[in-house]
Amino acid sequence: MQRIIKNDQVIDETWHLLPKDVTLEGLSNSDDLIVPLALWRDHAHALKARDGGLGVWLDSDEEVEEIAEDLQYFQVVALNFPVFTDGRHFSSARLLRERYGYKGEVRAIGDVLRDQLFFMKRCGFDAYAIRPDRDPYDALQSLSDFSEVYQAATDQPLPLFRRRG
Template identity: 80%
Template sequence: MQRIIKNGQVIDETWHLLAKDATLDGVPNCDDIIVPLALWRDHAHALKARDGGLGVWLDSDEEIEEIADDLQFFQVIALNFPAFTDGRHSSTAYLLRQRYGYQGEVRAIGDVLRDQLFALKRCGFDAFALRADKDPIDALKAFEEFSEVYQASSDQPQPLFRRRSA
């Protein structure tokens, strides 16, 4: 069983991430699932009628605007990082929190490494499925490496100079 980091703790994964080419055949009605965007587009009506929890995952070339009107149906939005160097979904997480006011779980999946965690948390992520060869317990240390931040972001809306002058 995979373990993920959620809200600063390592927990056992309970959600099933469906593959990009998945279909609804054989998916139990009561399981918590995270479906690829294409499956949501094709079967939104059936997915809304399920008893289990529902999440959606977007690849790095898919835009959050495609599901902006449907955010209330998802408990989890997972954003795929296909490569460590592909940071496009950092902006997506920020938009989810700031522009759309999404309060559910925003999870980083794919090629997610410890070096990214502090910055991703600042953008709005609250859950992280690290790459399979990485230790989530060790990765927790990433959140303690900096005691102060200068820039404003989703986790600290005021930049340091404004906080100091207050």
């Protein structure tokens, strides 16, 4: 079983991340599923009728605006980082939190490494599926790499100069 970082602790994964080419046939009615955006687009009505938890995942070329009106149906929005150097979803996480007021879990999936976690948290991520070849306990330590931040972000709306004296 994969272990993920969620709310600043390492936990066992309970959600099933479905592959991009999955079809509606054969899906469990009671499992907690994170479905690709294409499946949501094609079968939203059937997915909403399921008993299990529902999440959606977006690839790096898919935008959060496509799900903005449906956010109330998702307990998890997973944002895929296909390669370490693709940072487009940093902006997506901020949009989810700040523009759309999304309160559910925002999860980083894909090529997620220790070096990114502190900055992902500042953008609004609260869960991280670290690459399977990496240690999630080591990655967890990166969330406390810095004791103070200067600029405003999702996790600290006031810049340092506004918080001082």
